[in-house]
Amino acid sequence: MMTTQESSATAFGADSVPALEMTDVTVSTLRDPSIELLRDVQWTVQAGDYWVVAGLHRSGKSDLMAVAAGLMRPRRGTVRIFGRELLSGFEHERVDSRRPVGLVFDGGQLLHHLTLAENIALPLEYHEVGNDAERGVRLQSLIEFTGLESSMAQHPAQVSRNAQQRIGLARALALMPRLLLLDNPLTGLDPRDAAWWLDSLDALARGHALLDGEPLTLVVTGDDFRPWQNRAKQFALLNGPAFLALGGREELRAHPEPLLKILLDTPGRP
Amino acid sequence: MQTETVSQPATETSLLRRWRPPRFGVDAVGRRVLDFIALVRGLGAFALITFGVMFNKRAKASAVLRPLIITHIARAGLVLLPLTTFAAVGLGLVIIGQSVSLLSRVVANNFLGTIMVMAVVRELGPLLAAGLLLSRTGAASVIELGTARAFGEVEALEVLGIDPIHYLVVPRVIGMALGLFALTVYLILGALISGYLWAFVQDVPLTPGDYLRQLAGALRGLDFVLLGLKTAAFGTVIALVTCYHGLAQPLSIGEVSRATIGAVGQSIVFCVLLDALFLLIYLVA
Secondary structure (H helix, E strand, O other): OOOHHHHHHHHOOOOOOOOEEEEEEEEEOOOOOOOEEEEEEEEEEOOOOEEEEEEOOOOOHHHHHHHHOOOOOOOEEEEEEOOEEOOOOOHHHHOHHHOOEEEEOOOOOOOOOOOHHHHHHHHHHHOOOOOHHHHHHHHHHHHHHHOOHHHOOOOHHHOOHHHHHHHHHHHHHOOOOOEEEEOOOOOOOOHHHHHHHHHHHHHHHHOOHHHOOOOOEEEEEEOOOHHHOOOOOEEEEEEOOEEEEEEOHHHHHHOOOHHHHHHHOOOOOO | OOOOOOOOOOOOOOHHHHOOOOOOOHHHHHHHHHHHHHHHHHHHHHHHHHHHHHHHOOOOOHHHHHHHHHHHHHHHOHHHHHHHHHHHHHHHHHHHHHHHHHHHHOOOHHHHHHHHHHHHHHHHHHHHHHHHHHHHHHHHHHHHHHHHHHOOHHHHHHHOOOOHHHHHHHHHHHHHHHHHHHHHHHHHHHHHHHHHHHHHHOOOOOOHHHHHHHHHHHOOHHHHHHHHHHHHHHHHHHHHHHHHHHHOOOOOHHHHHHHHHHHHHHHHHHHHHHHHHHHHHHHHO
16 A cells, blocks of 8 residues: 555655745735735755744744645745645645645644544544554554543643644644644743653654654744754744745854844743 | 714714714615625635535545534534424414414414415425524534634644535535424424414314315425425525635634624525525416
């Protein structure tokens, strides 16, 4: 049986194609498209990259993720995922083409009428991935990955924000994405939970058994760089309306941008 | 004629002082008409997309969709049975109570069954059932979907490759159409039975056999066909209007109540317009 990852790799071309490519992109807010948050974004994420995009509040991190995931049309410019332009055709026609991208929302954004287990199982069942037994095995491995086995019968409103985000991560991994976007995963977490996220993302970036050992391309947003500076490989800064792709760890530390000092020295972070 | 309002100082905060009489000018009427046309256009597009998805994805994710459809049929039918029973008994009482005194005066009690068919089967039964569905299930749908939209659940579905129309709207349309049909049949049967009981209580000289013969004589084959079509149309319209208002715009929580009010009002308007269309069909046929 061809796995979801194999089929999406076939459909979306070889790994030499950038995982995400933004050309001349202008990002506006979802509620008011006339408000431009970021202009002329030129950004290429190669397969296997681990990017962290940081900026102050309201700098457009979530809107950038929504554009990258194909949820929102950029005001100008083009967005390509594995070489394929997503935002063309009718809305319901574009839904299927988002399959190689996973997005973990700030807060999880789980479906509140489903239990935690049902939230994880939903994409597997909707897309009829494998047979019942295979789906059961995959669901179990995703549940174990979250470390929340005892809470699976509960509904999202009954668990913490951290638990909701972990379920959101497991749900996003269910379809074996090749590019995973995470919006502010460390917001409001205590040091132990933050460490869980950092370690889990490291494992996914290296290649986790959940993804058949394939390294996952990661793009993470955050309020500052401090937790990520020894974890991520590439860094970008949102300093509205500018999108500044800084480069690797050395470039991050050596860059003269004044805002960087604030984002690298933020106290109270692990 | 156009009524102009006089501007008041911004410091006046009293509700009474801020109230202005409604504008009846040509521009206000024109704006209303244009708004209605825009609404019909938006709803039409939404309905076409929904029917397209319903057809194109009819075999997709049946293991997920089937339980949802059953849930929505239950919500549109089974859950409303107690309230519908009460409404059916009341409807039988009202119609028989009003009719018997008049028919007894003109010695025309043999028209009781005909009146019940005309009033309950053709008009009031479907409309009353639609009203019950709208007030309970329809309003709940706008709130659920508006809240889901406000909390970003719709975007979560999209990013998982799950078509929100397929997952959220299609089960509601099928559930409300089938549920309303079943609910209307139940309401009509309940009203016809309760009508006879009220007639019996009022000592109307009418045997159950005569009552059934009157009903059978008044019913035509077209009644059954149009009852099915009318209730399915009412259910579909209520589902589409409520889902449209819940999903069409990115709502904040504060906007959900306004969307619910709009959806309920517009559903009533569209159901009455549909009812008028079916009345024309009766008259022509």
